[in-house]
Amino acid sequence: MKKEEASEKLIDRSALSYKALTTVKKNWGGWLIMLPGIILFAFFVWIPLITNIKLSFQETVGFTGSGFVGFDNYIRVMDNPIFWKALTNTFKYAFWSVIIGFLVPIVLGLFLSEVVHFKGLFRVGIYFPAIISGIAVVIMWTYIFNPNPGAVMNVLLGVFGIAPSSFLSSQEMVIPLIVITMTWKGAGATALIYLSALQNIGDAQYEAARIDGANALQRIRYVTLPHIWPTVKMLFILQIISIFQIFYEPLVMTGGGGPNGASVSLLLLSYQYAFEMGDASASAAVGVILSLIIIVLTVVYLKPKGITNFLGKIKNGIVKAVKKCK
């Protein structure tokens, strides 16, 4: 390494070809190591992505694109009312997943890190749903949410005096119920990620806070939260990205997006266009729209200044409201 640097200083800076040669010489080992991974990413991610964009502007015969048709595919997709339903549904999924699914793993992770009894039991038990495969989970919950008044969930509700529900056949409840199913499966694994972040906080930091006279809530506020904040931020956007990819849950639980399209998601629609309606270019158009939404959301989210300002405004608003109440 040192030798190469020294020799680099000695060479004439104008000898460009020589410089290129040293670049290659210095990097070829690293490039070779990168190559297999890069090929796989190209093959499975980047090329399909570019082809998909192209396809969305083309006419298709089967799965092969032919002539370019401009925005015709997009117009055709947007003329279909089911597209707008899928679009709003996808945002509904995101909304409910934040309401139901976001805080649960944080709290569980926090509790898991504090508890000293039954540690193993709690971790294993809470993680358990994650090991059951997705399809098995959704079929199981479909049966638990059996709308029959004599079926398990309705009997259980009856114990608490709640009238029988039609569950997944109800247009209002279907999305929250699917989100509950996903949370049931995913919360434990996410809690363990928070747990590992929490365990990276050194005892010394809590000790220092204690010496400074911080009480338990202040320790959470000034030691715990700042430490896990990057994880929280990362997992939040991951959750949003993954909820936008919701697909087989409605496919299986509601027989492809029912009742009356109330649970169809954009990705499911893209799938149905391709493999049920044989319209590959419409499928591509829906896929591109979905990708654009996710990119926009992520970019907006990751632009920290905008977010901090936004949060600051909310905070100021709350502070003002509290003052007024007093």
Place this chain on the structure above:
Amino acid sequence: MQINRLRTKTGGILNFSDYKKPVFKVVYIVILAILFIAVLTALIPPLWLFISGFKDASELESTPYHLFPEMFSIAKIAEVWKAIDFGKYFVNTLIVVVGAVLCSVVFNGLLAYAFAIIKPKGHKFFFALVMLGYMIPAIASIVPLYKEIMNVRLLFDGAAEWLTGYAPLWLIFGANAFYLIMFKNYFESLPKALFEAARIDGCSKLGMFFKVVVPLSRPIIGVVAIFTMTAAWSDFLLPYLILQDDSLMTVMVKIYNLQATMGTVMGFGPDRLLMVLTISILPQIVLFALFQRQITANAVSSGIKE
């Protein structure tokens, strides 16, 4: 309950000095209670499934509802297993999972190693591309992806049928941005001095990966391997599209097919479907029991700190 353990708890938000106060003892009991409820919420639905699988079709729908079946017949497990020839699908799934784990660890690990430690020219550009690909779900490009995979199959043309079927399912796990980022973050936390020392000792770049990075990265390799394992077990869409031949299907694809065709196949009712679900969960429980320590142990902080 051994309340003593609270007296020796030194770390965390609340420690022994807090637990001298009664209010925190109450807080602790509330925490315990909530965790117990969480564990019950996690365990009861699969238990319900297990119990219900033993009911027969008419019992499932009977009113008033009763939780337990009239009889638990172990013979039913064997009968359902045999009727569907379930072992075959398990072996298929196992093949998919093992290949996926290998591809996932080796390819993502190597690429992350290049990004985090070797940093050859252009690594930033490719990392940005990986991140971009990460934001956009692969199945948003389902048609080209499907076509691409059919092309990969052509590469393996002439090879055994199972190889052409499974190879794309393995390889696609080698291009996973999430695992890559996990590896990259971990590798970046390894002490730089070690790599300098290895370099001075004349270790090649690839040699350094296997001799220095891998031995130090067991925890993260374990985590990625386990994540891949569960993801590959549960993988549905691509196996469903690619594995059309019944003899190649994975458990998930088979279950979906059974569910979708339930009304049309004679003698296969919902009770049997529930039994099949139970059976499909059992091997994961065994796997989980075997790897439980790696899964739930504090995987990340057991690493080295500089």
